[in-house]
Amino acid sequence: MLKTRFTEEFGVEHPIVQGGMMWVGRAELAAAVSEAGGLGIITALTQPTPEDLVKEIAKARELTDKPLGVNLTLTLSINQPPYAEYRQAIIDSGITIVETAGSDPTVHVEHFKEHGIKVIHKCTSVRHALKAQRIGVDAVSIDGFECAGHPGEDDVPGLVLIPAAADALTIPFIASGGFADGRGLAAALSLGAAGINMGTRFMCTTESPIHEKIKEQIVEASELDTQLIFRQLRNTMRAAKNSVSEEVVEILGKGGRFKDVQELVAGTRGRKVYENGDSEAGIWTVGMVQGLIKDIPSAGELVTRIAAEAESTIRGTSDLVVDPVPVG
Structure with missing residues (x-):
């Protein structure tokens, strides 16, 4: 079993997070990930009202009693969602972990912390991660340029961004963007992360609520x-x-x-x-990591497989270290 600061501080068995995804992060998927020992996340704004979010959380709670998170993505749009009401719905539902993303989460972090809720903030740069650390988040999720959705404007891939974050942060962080298997998890841990956050990979699971044709297209891409x-x-x-x-x-x-x-x-x-299932109907997000996705397993199978692969990979690297042969 892999033990990291993230597993210890967030009470999960495996350092694997299913990140919040619009239209995808629903109860069945999040619960399956959590039940398998990862951290499943329901996407708040996928639900049309705060009352619907309460019902979605309750549905997930019928499927698992393990740690479960909710994503609250903050935008600066003219017609903003009623964030305070969504926040209260999260608090009233007994959620203990929240993933925030988007604009400045300070007000929300303060309210969540008052209720003993741990906050993970999604960032695309070290400077943003340091700001999140200063305002009191418990962890950050740092997105490399490979990720789906918004990678920021710095174009820094994970191989550089992850160790840079490790050098700068004192709170634990999870790496996001480009992860699909145990090799990626092992690499992230070796670079200083305390776990990984995956979106595209969890889109291709049986519990994912997207059309089967889209899952199949991702596998073929x-x-x-x-x-x-x-x-x-x-x-x-x-x-x-x-x-x-x-x-x-x-x-x-x-x-x-x-x-x-x-x-x-x-x-x-x-x-x-x-x-x-019409992939030409509009804009839809997917990461470069789709090139590594070859199947559509259950979310629980995926979590346990990745954890086992990572442990095997880490153990296997010990064979690369040999003692020098004495001369003379």
Whole structure:
């Protein structure tokens, strides 16, 4: 068994986290991950109202009594969700771990900490991780450039970002972006992380609520089948490469602005991809790590497999260290 600061401080068996994913982080998937010894996370804003979030958490609690988290992603949009109400729903439901992402989480961190809730904040750079540490989060999830969704604007991959974070932080952190198997977990631990956060890999599990055709497409795809959009707007997003993402890149590359692509990138279109299985229906996020995904197991099987592979990999590396042969 692998023991890290993350497993000890967050009370999980394996240092494996299923990160919050819009339209994907639902009760069945999160509960399956937690029941297997990882940390499953329900995505709060996937639920249309705070009351629906309470029901979703209750549904997950019927499936597992192990540690369970909720993701609360913070945006600066004009029509913001009722964050205070979602936050209270999380508190009232007895959740003990929250993953925050997006804009400054200070107010939310303060409220969650008052109720004894541990907070993990998702960051894309060491400087943002240090700020999160200063405001009192218990851990950070640091996203390398390989990740799905928003990788930030620094373009630093995990092989550099993870040890840089290890050198700078005093709180535990988990590595995110580019992880799909035990080799990745072993590598992250050797670079200084206390665990890994996976999104794309958990999309391809039997409990994942996305259409089977999309899961199969991810399995067939390579690491080259993603597209970076919004680069010109300095709001870079990694999405699946399809006709829609290529059109967005073309329009913005010719000087277009967000208003010119707004209809193409609407979240409602992306949701239809997951629901109907039409990968060309809109923008949908996936990481470069899809090139390493070869099957669609249950979430529980995936967690135990990765943990076992990582332990075997770490034990196997001891064979690389040999004592020098005395001369003379």
